[in-house]
Amino acid sequence: MIAGLVESAPMSIDADCLLDWFDESARDLPWRDADCSPWGVLVSEIMLQQTPVARVLPVWQEWLDRWPRPSALAGESQGEVLRAWGKLGYPRRALRLHAAACVIASEHHDRVPDDVEALLALPGIGAYTARAVAAFAYGKRAPVVDTNVRRVVARAVHGAGDAGPASISRDLADVEALLPADEPRAARFSAALMELGALICVARSPKCTGCPLVSGCAWQRAGRPEYTGPAKPVQKYGGTDRHVRGLLLDVLRNTTEPVEKARLDVVWSKPGQRDRCLDSLLVDGLVEQTPDGRFGLPGEH
DNA sequence: TACACGTGGTT
């Protein structure tokens, strides 16, 4: 009997416990409704990238009312899409979603693809989102690995305090091994794993007393050790280019007509940084310059 | 692999 081996052996996840918990504790989110379209699921997944549910909710509703199908969004101007994106953050997501809608409308008969390969080929859709759409919109069996899932698996299966740096291939294989064989059950299992990470197995102060997996949790078994991996990089914001780009874009979202550069210059006092940011926004296609030299959101003039 | 990319609520 070698204690070290016993402790380090990865544990599994009790799917029955997890799914029972999900049945009674899952949040009632509109993109989980049985009658929500795959397009609705896709829009939610893009909006939810690095963005809290509470902030997504009203914008998602507005988008689905306004653009119920990919072709509807595809027919809209980029500027109007960026305006409707509002302050969700990372506005390049809005541009990519618009581009994805154009591809879906023109090459997929206005229907969101149901296989991971085709989804991955769409702009703004990566390893996580492709599998999330396949699983949640079409009930497919695919490893859906987001930050919540990585944290839950790190703790419950590997007994670590938290997940280390992401590694797509390793993480996918890791979660694939935990998935139930049955397809619809696997899809529901994926949603449940994410929900557990979002509600119970949270980053700070996990609520272990209410966790359906405590009795089989490797992290509990190991005595809840602290996270020992490499420190996560701290996200600065104040004074960064990201901050300045946000300020510039905010001016343009709130005007209908293109503005003189002077209107943009007032948002930031450092000319060098200000110009560099405006330039990068032009390169990213988030801002467009009119023939007469003014600046506005793209695709409207 | 590491870093840039918005925004705002929570601790």
Place this chain on the structure above:
DNA sequence: TAACCAAGTGT
């Protein structure tokens, strides 16, 4: 209050 955190993607 500063730091942390939130359903990632593209380069």
